[in-house]
Amino acid sequence: MKQLLLPLKAFALLAFILGAAIGNGQAQNTPSEIIWDKYGVPHVYSQNTAEMYYAFGWAQMHNHANLLLELYGQARGRASEYWGDKYLDSDKQVHLFNLPVTARKQYAQQPPEGKQHLDAFVRGVNAYAQMHPEAIDAAKKQVLPITAYDVLAHSSRVICLEFLGSDDIRAAVREITPGSNAYAIAPSRSASKKAMLVTNPHLPWEDFFVFFEAHLSAPGFNAYGVSLVGQPILNIAFNDHLGWTHTVNTIDASDRYELTLQNGGYLLDGKVQAFEKRTVPLKIRQADGSVKTENLVLASSKHGPVVGEKNGKAYAVRIAGLENGLLGTQYHKMAQAKNWQEFEAAIKMMQNPLFNIIYADKAGNILYLFNGNVPKRPEGDWAFWNGTVDGRSSKYIWNSYHRYEDLPKVFNPGTGFVQNANDAPWTSTYPVALKPADFPAYMAPLETQLRPQRAVNMLKDDTSISFDELVAYKMNTGMEAGDRFLDDLLKAVQKHPDPVAQRAAAVLQKWDRQTEAHSKGAILFARWFDKMREDMFTTPWNPDQPFTTPDGLKDPQKAVALLVTTANEVEKRYGALDVAWGEVYRFRVGDYNVPGNGAPGHYGVFRTMYYYSADDNKEYAFHGDSYVAITEFGDKVRAQVLLSYGNATQPGSKHRGDQLQLLSEKKLRPALLEKQEILKNMEKREQLQMNQ
Missing domain, CATH: 1.10.439.10 (Penicillin Amidohydrolase, domain 1)
Structure with missing residues (x-):
């Protein structure tokens, strides 16, 4: 060739x-x-x-x-x-x-x-x-x-x-885990009477998490989306008929077992089992350029590979889906599908061992699916299997998965929307459509964090959502924590006056409860909220009130004392209590350095961004909003997109960070789907030919 x-x-x-x-x-x-x-x-x-x-x-x-x-x-x-x-x-x-x-x-x-x-x-x-x-x-x-x-x-x-x-x-x-937001809006809740989809994964901005945006066309195939670099498929995409996105779900499809060591082996059902061992010669390049070989001895139990030993115990890990070989075939079929029936046939292949699927199509169908290879287990709830499992009994070694039909899913709910912000399936729409009691106790946890609460609370009362409103919801930088607890904090300061707390309260009173670049008071509130513990709230999270709890301050005087401590820290570090969010929190890639917006998800911020502290007393985004696509499925697909850090990592590429200014301004760009529009925005053109 x-x-x-x-x-x-x-x-x-x-x-x-x-x-x-x-x-x-x-x-x-x-x-x-x-x-x-x-x-x-x-x-x-x-x-x-x-x-x-x-x-x-x-x-x-x-x-x-x-x-x-x-x-x-x-x-x-x-x-x-x-x-x-x-x-x-x-x-x-x-x-x-x-x-x-x-x-x-x-x-x-x-x-x-x-x-x-x-x-x-x-x-x-x-x-x-x-x-x-x-x-x-x-x-x-x-x-x-x-x-x-x-x-x-x-x-x-x-x-x-x-x-x-x-x-x-x-x-x-891990302190920072991959996350995502997603909405699918049905025609019944759409101002245009067309289904819409919000795609918004939150991943680190480097390494194997980097997305590559592309538009692929061939006879019978026309899809636009993103691939994780190195994967030969579009992981998240839409075509002329339908689209899907993923969010990281609360699935537990990987288990850690504690093995009791004895006589060079491990105990299983009262008997000593020998480890399966193999040796892999591993070559390691030295600083002087030479290469030495280290013989790596690897051990496996019937539970899975042994990842380490500690205090006389060994730990083995069993991961679902490692044997799946047809991921590429499934995703090709997903991207090629022209309707719900073809798409469902593709996802029933069950080749992706995790990730929720949120879907919408031209016919008006919407879906939330708790997708993945969920192991069939004999007993135990989610907390049991999410912890360390006793490896002495073989009954805990699973060997099969739940079928597609067993998984929690919501298809075309009467509520007119589905969402996921890394919460459990039980809060995938409002009013809720799924009950935990109808599924195995190990399927998913119960609690709903503040970010998915924000996701539902923003649109649950909006019965006619326009495309522009959906974009605005996606870009919303408001803190659910601020809406929930700021008024209580201000009242606490009035009840327990302190000069420092009163100065801080004056700043917080004027705060817009957003994390916009210009928001003053956001840093002060966020640093205070970081000091709060779950047991400091009057009402803890309640599954019967999943979108309004936790609430209230159990000890107002303690809350004020924490505010005083926080105010002193903020003033010492930044020289003022009312420092603007974007002055400290920045977007920086390559030669670009612009004011940031958005905040970590635990504050209940839908515009999710995570930052690291740098030596210049600034915080720089390294994880969060990665790729955004807002898609409307009409006679012609309409989409606006953004890839936060740009579509290239090669040194010298003009596309390293070239979308950061749009990110800072909370703007999207139109997805170019028609060849005529693509040619108007062409940077270069090349042809590839393969001959025998």
Whole structure:
């Protein structure tokens, strides 16, 4: 197969031998075309879906080559060989869960079309590397050429080990976890009488969490959305008929077992079982460039791989879905579906072991689905399985999953909307449509945090939601915590006057209860709320009042004392109590540095942003609103989108951070769906042709 790059502005034709032809083995005479728009989004037009995925692999390398190769090197379990011991833990984890071997089994499971798509994507990645060696960091070139096994192992590593199993692998909950917001609005609640969808994942702005925005077209296929870098599919997308988004759900499909060690093995049902052990020679690059080999001894129990030992106990982790090999096939079918029936047939494949699905279509259907591979368990509630499980009894070792029909779902509710903001399925609409008692106690937790409460409270009384109103809801920076507790705090200051508290109260009285760049008082309130504990509220969270509790201050005098402490800290650090939010909280990527807005979700802020503290006394966003798409499904699909950090990570790319100003101004950009509009906003155009 030959690869020809034909940029319109170039005069030379370059050809490289890259392998066998795709498709039916015939020579492909019509080249694929990539029209790059001014935000670095590739719009791919191909004569068949295999060539389309070839161009998709090429385009991912164009914008993310170094990151892509680093991720594939890690998925291969050889990153420490390539780049040193800082990748050693990653390599050990990949081999512990045997991802390279599993990837080969997954490849063998692929149906002919799925294998064709995957192979084409890989060839596109390798073709770009051969055509543009100057664009790739020398250290990253060691990974080339990429194989289909690398891509499959990467998908398993990200979805199963990082999204699903990371807490159990580390035996501790991370401080910042992936999250998301989503709405689907039915025609009955839409001002235009057309269904609408809000897509809004919240992920860290780096590494394997980075999104790549793309538009893929071939006969019978036309989809626009985002892929996690390195994945050969659109993870979240819409087409001319329908769309879906994901939120991280409260699923527990990964379990951590405590094993009792005895006589070199572990106890199971009263007998000593031997660990299964294997040795993996792991090469590690040294600072002087030499490579040493460390023999990594890996142990597994009947529960799963052993991730560590402590105080005479071993800990094993069992993760659902690691064997799933047809994720790409499922997502291709999802993106290709033309109606609800075709879409449902695709998601019934159950290849994605986690993530809620929120869906809307042109016919007016909407869906919330608690999607994933939920293990069938003999007993225990969500808290039991979310903790450390006693590994001495084999009854706790699950071997099958609940069917699609068993999962909590809400389809076309009379309420006219569904939502999810990483809450349990019970609060997916209002009034509630699902009851926990109708499902196994381990299916999901009960409590609803402030951010999903905000999601429901913003629109539950709006019976005619316009497209612009939906955009405004998505961009809302208000604090549910402020609406819930500020009045009580101000009353407490009146009852227990203190000079410092009164000065702070004067600032809070004028605060707009938002986290806009210009909001003064938001920092003061947020730092005070951070000092509050659940037992300080008069009314704790109540499942019978899921959107209005917790409420009230149990000890007003204590609340005032905490405000005094907070005010002194804020004034000392920033020189004033009324410092503006955007003066401290910033958006910074590459050469861009602009005022921020939005705040962490535990304040009940729908515009979710997480920040890290820097040496310059500023806080910089590193996680939160990543990709936004507001889509309306009419005769023609209408969509506005934004990819917060820009659509490229390659050094020198103009698209690193080029959407931050829009993010700061809370603006979206129109998704370019018609070729005529794309050409009006074209940055460059190139053609890719594959010949036998």
